[in-house]
Amino acid sequence: MKLAVAGKGGSGKTSISGTMARLLARDGRKVLAIDGDSSPNLALTLGIPQAQMSAMPTLPRDLLDRSNGGAVLTKTLEEICASHSVQGPDGVTLLVMAHPQHAGTG
Numbered sequence: 001m002k003l004a005v006a007g008k009g010g011s012g013k014t015s016i017s018g019t020m021a022r023l024l025a026r027d028g029r030k031v032l033a034i035d036g037d038s039s040p041n042l043a044l045t046l047g048i049p050q051a052q053m054s055a056m057p058t059l060p061r062d063l064l065d066r067s068n069g070g071a072v073l074t075k076t077l078e079e080i081c082a083s084h085s086v087q088g089p090d091g092v093t094l095l096v097m098a099h100p101q102h103a104g105t106g
């Protein structure tokens, strides 16, 4: 099952995404959470300390091969998760996309 949550800023996307992810993980499902927001704060909702997130490297640009018109991953999802993900207290795996550079809401 893949769920994408998008919408207006401040409408509760992060809160509902984090809550769903934690509940599904507590139920024993394997959950991979990806925060695509340019000001990401899903880690906070998942119970992952900011310092732990900041210590992780962000995804490298050469992860996508665009040479044939499309976009193909140059590594497997397992390899990407091994080097660029953090586990939350309920067992949710959060893929580290970007680090917040400034404080913000929403």
Ligand SMILES: Nc1ncnc2c1ncn2[C@@H]1O[C@H](COP(=O)(O)OP(=O)(O)O)[C@@H](O)[C@H]1O
Pocket (backbone or CB within 6 Å): 007, 008, 009, 010, 011, 012, 013, 014, 015, 016, 105, 106
């Ligand atoms: N169901 C809710 N009731 C009241 N406040 C909420 C609810 N869901 C989220 N909020 C609050 O609204 C604000 C924005 O929520 P957030 O999940 O960060 O939105 P988004 O990710 O869409 O920008 C936060 O302060 C959050 O605590």
Ligand SMILES: [Mg+2]
Pocket (backbone or CB within 6 Å): 013, 014, 015, 037, 041, 106
């Ligand atoms: Mg948000």
